[in-house]
Amino acid sequence: MSVKQKIKTFTGSGSFDVREEMIKDSKDLLDNVEVTTVAQECVKLKEKEDEIASLEEQLKNKKLEADDISSRVIPELLAEQGLSEIKLADGSKVSVKKEFRCTLPKDEAKRTAAYQWLRDQNLGDIIKNNIFVTFGKGEDDKAKQLLDLAADNGYEPQQKSDVAWMTLTALFRERIESGLDMPSDVFNTWIKDKTKITRK
Numbered sequence: 001m002s003v004k005q006k007i008k009t010f011t012g013s014g015s016f017d018v019r020e021e022m023i024k025d026s027k028d029l030l031d032n033v034e035v036t037t038v039a040q041e042c043v044k045l046k047e048k049e050d051e052i053a054s055l056e057e058q059l060k061n062k063k064l065e066a067d068d069i070s071s072r073v074i075p076e077l078l079a080e081q082g083l084s085e086i087k088l089a090d091g092s093k094v095s096v097k098k099e100f101r102c103t104l105p106k107d108e109a110k111r112t113a114a115y116q117w118l119r120d121q122n123l124g125d126i127i128k129n130n131i132f133v134t135f136g137k138g139e140d141d142k143a144k145q146l147l148d149l150a151a152d153n154g155y156e157p158q159q160k161s162d163v164a165w166m167t168l169t170a171l172f173r174e175r176i177e178s179g180l181d182m183p184s185d186v187f188n189t190w191i192k193d194k195t196k197i198t199r200k
Contacts, residue, residue: 094198098194128164
């Protein structure tokens with residue numbers, strides 16, 4: 001609303017409530033101020049979100065750089081000198097260790113093959129078998145009786161096998177260090193060097 005539009009004229013006839021008009025004008029002004037403030041805060045929020053995204057990208061790049069130095073640069077330099085660890089001038093110890101990781105594939109066919117491989121190697125005891133039974137509303141008592149009750153009443157339990165990645169990784173490391181294999185075409189595996197700095 002323009003300044004010209006806000007000017008009220010009293011001609012001396014009719015009814016003109018000055019107090020009411022002042023309240024209306026104040027409300028219009030307040031509404032405009034509030035909208036402006038909200039808009040300003042929205043701009044500030046957008047700027048902060050952009051800043052956070054930029055910092056997260058920088059952090060991601062820094063982590064990649066640090067990982068490259070840890071897993072490639074330092075191990076290669078130490079290997080060239082025939083060393084596995086050194087001590088720095090400040091007393092810190094730098095050592096390079098192998099880091100292992102082994103997980104189950106996401107593909108169901110490959111996952112089934114992985115379970116079968118473990119069973120063929122007499123390692124099936126690390127496989128967790130989770131049984132799920134779906135009960136209707138008000139059947140909490142039946143649910144407590146689990147699988148036997150489900151079968152007796154015609155329910156179809158759902159079975160899902162799983163192996164915790166930490167358990168699988170420990171097995172992988174143990175087998176590799178013992179000179180045994182862990183097929184990479186069946187499991188997701190990787191081994192890489194990792195530099196550890198132990199500060200004094």
